[in-house]
Amino acid sequence: MGRPGLAVMDGHGCGFAGELMRRALLIAIPYVWLLALFLVPFFIVLKISLSDVELAIPPYTPTLDLSQGWAGITDFFSQLDFENFVWLTEDDLYWKAYLSSVKIALISTVLTLLVGYPIAYGMARAPTEWRPTLMMLVILPFWTSFLIRVYAWMGILSNEGYLNQILLWLGIISTPLTILNTNTAVYIGIVYTYLPFMILPIYSSLERMDESLIEAAEDLGCSRLKAFWLVTIPLSRPGIIAGCFLVMIPVIGEFVIPSLLGGSGTLMIGKVLWEEFFSNRDWPVASAVAVVLLLILVIPIVLFQRNQQKQTEAGQ
Amino acid sequence: MSIKTLTMTAIVALGTSAAFAEEVRVYNWSDYIDEDLLKKFEEETGLTLIYDVFDSNEVLETKMLAGGSGYDVVVPSGTFLQRQIQAGAFQELDAAKLSNSGNLWDVIQERTAGYDPDNAYSINYMWGTTGIGVNVAKVKEALGDDVALNSMDLVLKPENMEKLASCGVHFLDAPSEIIPMVLQYIGEDPDSHDKDVIGKTEEVLLGVRPHIQKFHSSEYINALANGDICVAVGWSGDILQARDRAAEADNGVEIEYHPFAEGSLMWFDQMAIPADAPNPEGAHQFLNFILDANNMAAASNYVYYANGNKASQEFLEEDVIGDPAIYPNDATMQNLYITTPYPAKTQRTVTRLWTKIKSGT
Structure with a gap:
């Protein structure tokens, strides 16, 4: 994060103090952003996760009472404990829900990649004048509310829905397929909703690719398939990785799609969180679930980035 | 001033x-x-x-x-x-x-x-009241013409539910209403706050769970009216609204609402x-x-x-x-029961039981 500052170092004509100010400002912006939009909310949730339930407004205790000065603050901290995190380990519901969410997220990321890559490839290989139109077509669904699009799928997938009617009419099936309210419907909904997040980064990395590299590979005796495998795929790797992260991370915590399209048996951590929060009115346990979910999401990303950094360093 | x-x-x-x-x-x-x-x-x-x-x-x-x-x-x-x-x-x-x-x-x-x-x-x-909504033709087709449409047997007996599963059954996603209903069915106090008594409902509900398509508290109105499902355990007026929507759409779907013969929850x-x-x-x-x-x-x-x-x-x-x-x-009125709120600990037991019934874990 210090890099933008380094570039400013060799600027001319400015006073040293001004230079320092600019540097500090440039470095400060991302930190303030991180603090205000990530760390502060995180600490609020963490604080609630260490509290106890109470029938009151808000429904947990203790609440910070600054009017009593220092005594109030120490009293507040002495009442916090990790009881709720211990509770999460005592009931197998939670880790089962985490695992099931991760599984659903992994499968749907792979499916989205399989569908999204050919589309992105097709777009990048299309004539230049078509590309803005194709790009528009990918983005167009965002102009309609996400909720309405998921509702539309309910109309398509239900027992009396369009899909079953068409299949019945074609004579492919004789009794309607039950798709809505099953995990299949959840996968369909997720792949449909998150597809643009996979296509766009892959497209942008493929579009920048130098096509003469493929020609070179073919001149050197590669078949088209082999050239695709050895040249195109590795060069689009940053796009694939970005796309996979953009799909997988939000899917792990997904709530709307499984609750609208999934059956009651679809176990996901988003739903467990909802139940803790709404049915049990247990904000502290709900917050503990959220904190653990965050750790589950953040740790692999940090490990992955370290690994990437090492690879780049080794490459240099 | x-x-x-x-x-x-x-x-x-x-x-x-x-x-x-x-x-x-x-x-x-x-x-x-x-x-x-x-x-x-x-x-x-x-x-x-x-x-x-x-x-x-x-x-x-x-x-x-x-x-x-x-x-x-x-x-x-x-x-x-x-x-x-x-x-x-x-x-x-x-x-x-x-x-x-x-x-x-x-x-x-x-x-x-x-x-x-x-x-x-x-x-x-x-x-x-919380009772049962049925698509008369489909239920009779599955269970015969002389089936009692107002009995809890319809939705809590596995052999009935097995036959109804293919045409679709929804339950309210409201443990505070379904659990008292099952307690009433097995002859316990529907307003019991005793964990062990509440626990007895698990067996009954797990027995029919495989045949319940969804637990949801509002989708069943349209689903019943469109003929997507044939039975819903739901709220009186909602099911009657489904009846009217089906009649308005003139789609051949005939819906009836009944409070349970065994006694229904009044809310x-x-x-x-x-x-x-x-x-x-x-x-x-x-x-x-x-x-x-x-x-x-x-x-x-x-x-x-x-x-x-x-x-x-x-x-x-x-x-x-x-x-x-x-x-x-008056006769039905005598048969209605009411419930009181669960204390926090009991609420957790109820929610946990409910999650287990819904998702199998």
């Missing part, structure tokens, strides 16, 4: 109170009012009405306990109301501002006083004013508007739920007041 400052203060004060009086925000259940009434309220009072809807007590309760919901009138059911009163979420009603409160029905008032002592915090909006939806309501004055105006006999009758005629307004009964249509599924006769 000079006259000028005085006038200025007065103007500012008037300005702010006028700004507050402009809007009344109401948070009510989905499909629960004749929308013409909303326009009528705005015309009569000159207030702007902002009307939002929910479909589960839990969502409303979370908003109430978080505080600062911004709503002036909300409609929790009895047990939820009781708990939220304890949490300090509501303000006492000002009887002087409710000139129509004489219209209320003492029979219902006596029962709601169990949740809200002296009915100090709430008025009854509507009440109903009450109460209108109350949050403690931090931005416009309590407007909220009282809204409550008084709803208490008007004609308005209340219009709402009931539209949504097919019984109300707690004695004076409105003369304006009710015959297919509402005369329908024992809506206004139960």
Whole structure:
């Protein structure tokens, strides 16, 4: 994060103090952003996760009472404990829900990649004048509310829905397929909703690719398939990785799609969180679930980035 | 203080109170009012009405306990109301501002006083039963012509549910209603708060679980009306609305509602004013508007739920007041039971049991 500052170092004509100010400002912006939009909310949730339930407004205790000065603050901290995190380990519901969410997220990321890559490839290989139109077509669904699009799928997938009617009419099936309210419907909904997040980064990395590299590979005796495998795929790797992260991370915590399209048996951590929060009115346990979910999401990303950094360093 | 400052203060004060009086925000259940009434309220009072809807007590309760919901009138059911009163979420009603409160029905008032002592915090909006909605033709096709459509056996006996599974069965996603129902079925006290007694429902529910397509508290209205499902355990008026939507669509679907022969849960939806309501004055105006006999009758005629307004009964249509599924006769009335709120620990047991039943873990 210090890099933008380094570039400013060799600027001319400015006073040293001004230079320092600019540097500090440039470095400060991302930190303030991180603090205000990530760390502060995180600490609020963490604080609630260490509290106890109470029938009151808000429904947990203790609440910070600054009017009593220092005594109030120490009293507040002495009442916090990790009881709720211990509770999460005592009931197998939670880790089962985490695992099931991760599984659903992994499968749907792979499916989205399989569908999204050919589309992105097709777009990048299309004539230049078509590309803005194709790009528009990918983005167009965002102009309609996400909720309405998921509702539309309910109309398509239900027992009396369009899909079953068409299949019945074609004579492919004789009794309607039950798709809505099953995990299949959840996968369909997720792949449909998150597809643009996979296509766009892959497209942008493929579009920048130098096509003469493929020609070179073919001149050197590669078949088209082999050239695709050895040249195109590795060069689009940053796009694939970005796309996979953009799909997988939000899917792990997904709530709307499984609750609208999934059956009651679809176990996901988003739903467990909802139940803790709404049915049990247990904000502290709900917050503990959220904190653990965050750790589950953040740790692999940090490990992955370290690994990437090492690879780049080794490459240099 | 000079006259000028005085006038200025007065103007500012008037300005702010006028700004507050402009809007009344109401948070009510989905499909629960004749929308013409909303326009009528705005015309009569000159207030702007902002009307939002929910479909589960839990969502409303979370908003109430978080505080600062911004709503002036909300409609929790009895047990939820009781708990939220304890949490300090509501303000006492000002009887002087409710000139129509004489219209209320003492029979219902006596029962709601169990949740809200002296009915100090709430008025009854509507009440109903939790029973069964059936697509008559499909159920008879699956189980034979002489099946009892009003028996819990239909939805709690695995051999029946196995045959109904292919045409689709929905249950309410409301443990506080389904668990008492199962307790009633196995001959226990439906209002039991004993963990071991509540635990007995698990076996019954897991037995039929594989044949339940979904637990949801509002989707079944359309699903029944479209013929997507053939049985729903749901709320009286919602199922009657499904019946009417199917009749309007003329799609050959015939829906019936029955309270359970074994006894049904009776519930009450109460209108109350949050403690931090931005416009309590407007909220009282809204409550008084709803208490008007004609308005209340219009709402009931539209949504097919019984109300707690004695004076409105003369304006009710015959297919509402005369329908024992809506206004139960004395025999059915004897058979209805009510429940009280679960304490926090029991609530956790109930929710956990419910998750286990729904998701198998």
